[in-house]
Structures are given as structure tokens and as C-alpha cells.
Amino acid sequence: MSQIEQILKGDRLALARAISLVENESERGRHLLDRLFSRTGRAHIIGVTGPSGAGKSTLVNGLVKSWLSLHPSAKIGVIAVDPTSPFTGGALLGDRLRMKDIAGDDRVFIRSMATRGALGGLSRTVPAVIQVMDAASLDPIIVETVGAGQAEVEIARVAHTTLVVEAPGLGDDVQAIKAGILEIADILVVNKADRLGEDLVVQSLRAMLELGFQKPTADSRGEISQVWIPPIVKTIATEGNGISELVDQIQEHAAFIRGNGSWRKKDRRRLESWLESLYAEKKQVQWEKVVRTKTYAGLLTSLLARRLSPYQVIDQIIGKKSKNPS
């Protein structure tokens, strides 16, 4: 059986190897992606984000367990994106521990990936790894990442359904940050709902939702406008409480976006944002070539001596005559 066939069949070893090739951005990995791409586009991609300490991994563990009890024949992909430790160079292993219930199940394929830089966003190979899992018929594919700025925005760009997980007592209560998070959340999860301060978290999320979303109103033809208002689901992931309601809400969201055309729009947005980042990568490679040229070295000398401004240097590199009249 060819490598492609093995992956499509969901062979775990072939899948693991394919993901490694793709993660290393090798030429072989690229060809594999080209060939697998026609078999993708079916999986429901679920993003899980939120501050560290909110219990995201435990929640994913519970979510997968609950999903499998409802759909015993499902095969599920989990991508856990962790900040790289600069001391060990590897992704954190804690996730594996918190996903112990599902780590041994052969219907579940878990892959840990490091973030781009210690504080950066998603690894740039996340979309490619999703595609390999999608081709292998893993569905849903859950992408979990700590909510540190850029990563949250990026996860919303790849996911059909984005869960933002909060918990009481994380000191993460600055309005502006949460307001930004609300823009990307399809479902708000208040985990550790047995902890002191749970009601405050729920209340402040509810207040922000009311600020941010108009109540659905009947339009001129008497139809209710199609607005998804993120539900707030309370969970205690360590005990499994609230997880089945969360699964319901995720499936309801999937049905909602399939019904109103958003699913296709999100698929398109994901692919377009992937294109944009591939283009930016190519241009980044070009820049790295520019930096090694003699021309650049000369321009840099003029820049450091304050004879040319940064804009003038860039104009010279790109080949446009400077329009500066001075």
C-alpha cells in the first residue's frame, strides 16, 4: 500500500510520519500535501483557546471522551500547541498527562506542536498538519492553544468553531482583552465553575455579550436575522460536569454555520489566510536573501550613519526611486 493510501486509511504510523515531514517543511512533505489536498475539507475544526490555568487540556480530554461515547466510530485529531521552553527546546509534556483518558485510545490521534517562538502565535505548519489529519478522516480536529495574543486570532482563522475558555481567579479580567476575545469566540466556556468567583466571570462575560451583540430582531419580512450569540457553558472539566452540554453547543454551532453558509465562508477564509501566510513566507525568504547582498550592506551603513532613512533604504531595495524632495 502506498504512503498516501495508508494515510487516507488512517494508519497511525503513516500519519505520524506524514505529519513529521510536513512539520519539517521538507520538499517531500510539500509533495505529500499537494497530493492529499484533494481529500480534505470534510473535518469540523474546533479551536480551544484561553489563558493558561483555565484547564483547556483537561477540557479537551473530557470533550473527546464525551464525543466518543456519543459517536463510538468517530476518529478524532487533537493538536496541542504549546509555548516552547527556551531551556528545553521542546513543547511542554503536561498536556499529555492532562489528556490521559484519551491518550491511549486508538480512535484519538494527539500531536503536540511548539508555538512559533516562545511568545509567538500558532506554529506556521498548523494548517498543514490539520490538512493531513483531515485527509486521514479524523473528524473533529481539535486545536488547543494557550491564549496569548496573536495565537487566539490565528486559531479563529483556522477553526469552524472557536471555544474560549475562562476560569475564575486568573486575574485576566481586563475588559479590553476580553472584548478582543469575544470577537473570536463562538462558545464561551467558564471552566472550574465550582471555584469562587465563577458567577463574576459569567456575569462579566454576559455583560460584554450584551454590549457586543444586538438581540436578534425580526427583519422586514418577519424573519429572525441569523446571528449566532455565543452561549456561555459552565463546566468542571476535572469531573466531567457540563461537558455533554458543551458537545451539544458545538454540534449546534456546526449545524448553524452549515445552515447559513458560514461553514463554506470559514473554509474559504482559512484557505485564503493560509495562502497569505505562504506568500509572506516566500517574501520572508526573499528578504533573507536581500540581507546577504553587498547592496544591503552598503545601504545599512548609510542607514546607521543616518544618511538614508529606513523608507529611503526600502525604496532603493525595492527599486522605486525615492520621491523625497529634500
Add this chain to the structure above:
Amino acid sequence: MSQIEQILKGDRLALARAISLVENESERGRHLLDRLFSRTGRAHIIGVTGPSGAGKSTLVNGLVKSWLSLHPSAKIGVIAVDPTSPFTGGALLGDRLRMKDIAGDDRVFIRSMATRGALGGLSRTVPAVIQVMDAASLDPIIVETVGAGQAEVEIARVAHTTLVVEAPGLGDDVQAIKAGILEIADILVVNKADRLGEDLVVQSLRAMLELGFQKPTADSRGEISQVWIPPIVKTIATEGNGISELVDQIQEHAAFIRGNGSWRKKDRRRLESWLESLYAEKKQVQWEKVVRTKTYAGLLTSLLARRLSPYQVIDQIIGKKSKNPS
């Protein structure tokens, strides 16, 4: 007097107008920058970052006050980069309140700027605004931003001296995140040092420093190697405690990096990273043009139909023949 002369003289109104031109990325702003650039490169740029709730603005308020009492003839620039609220569209005003002691002082020029997107990094015009302030002989220039992922990395790229501010009880104690922060910190500040848990924050920072830095050892010629180990300064910014020690440490760091050549290196790194982002912006503009072409529309249709992979689309856009053998 010409606009340029007024700015160089430090005229507040001319400075405010110049910064607005630069922030709007107008053609006039660009020409102004080209002409001011030769007058820059003197200011000490100090970055202040850390989680929300650490008391950064109050600390900056105290820092500026203390600096001015030591150097009464100094003129100081403050750039406060706040997350934009998606509901109001403007930067938060809270900073102004927390900087009340210095907001009325005509030796201090404060400018609030919004972040790039609600969760994004520094505004891309921050380096340009720094240059205008630098030309106006503001020195030091303090850039304050909430530590949300990317912004921290970016602040370290523009600053000579980066302060990372922590405080007890912020729930921001994940080792990996702090480890990332340590890479950028020149000085660690534990603010709100009168709060419960202060010793824990100090201890964990110290433990990480010991992990991350070798003790300075004498080399083969018996000289102590030049390694800056970030000091940990405890402050209670609301009461002014520890601020004068912080000023000392900042000046010591400045002297250290001037002495070992890092000052110039940091200047160069800042300008090079500015060049790189200007180049990326130009390419971004090119991409936005590509997206509006018929060719792109056709390729996108093939992509969504899974006939072409994202890599194949990009190769066609960039004009390289696909090397895919399949």
C-alpha cells in the same frame, strides 16, 4: 520657523502634529521622517511590558517623576500602547489617570497609541513615533505596552533597556511564559511588592534566572565575561517605593550596554527590524493587489474545489513552475 525646526526645538504642538502625520502614514509624514532621521539616534529607549494589572502605568508615572527630580532639565517621551477596544475604537484612557503626576509637566510628552488589532502587537508606527520624539531631543523615551505575546517580543526589538513588570496574584505563573519573558528582560520589576505572594514571584523569577544564566566566570585571560544578569527590583509604585533603585538600575544597564558595544548593536537591530517590517508591509500591499486580480479569483476557485493545493496556487502566483511530480 519651519516645521522641522519647531520639532527639533521640541515645540509641543509641532511635535503632536508631526506624530499624527506619521501615525496616519501619510506621504507628508513619510517626508518628515526622511528629513528628521539624520537628527535621531541619541535617545535611550526604555521598554516597559508585563501582564495587565501589574501596575505598569503607575510605575512609569513614578519612574518619570524620579528621573526628573534627578535630571530637572531632561525632556521625556512616553508612548503608551493600549489594546484597542473593539466597542469604542479608541485606546484606553486609564493610562492618563495613572500618569496624573506627569501628564501636566511640560517636560513630559505622553502619546497614547492603539495596538495593531485588539490582541495584536505594537502598532507598526511605533518606531516612527520614537524617531520623531528622538529628533525632538526627548530622552529617555519610554514605551509601555501590555505584555500580550507578540508585543513583548516587539518591544524588546525597539528598546535599549526592557523592563518586565510582574506582580503577585496575577495568575501568570506558567513557567514557559515567564521563560519566554526572561529572554527579553534586562530588568525584572516585581511591583505591588507589599502584596501577598511577593516572595513567591521573586523566588520563581530568581530560580528561572539561575536556570537561564550561567554565573559569570573568569575567562582564560582572567577577565570576567561581560554578561548582564537581569536584576530583580521590588517596587510599590503607588507609594514610590523602590523607584529610585529602579532608575539606578536603568542607568547602570545603559552604561553597561554603552560600554560593551551592545548599545550600537541594539540600535542596528532596531533599524534592521524596522527595515524588515517596512519590506513586509510593501509586500503585504502587493498581496492585497494580487487578491483583487482575475488570476487570483480563478486560482481561488480551483483551490476551493481542491483541484490545486495552497502551495501550487502560491507557485503560480509567484510565477514559479510547480515542481510537483504528481
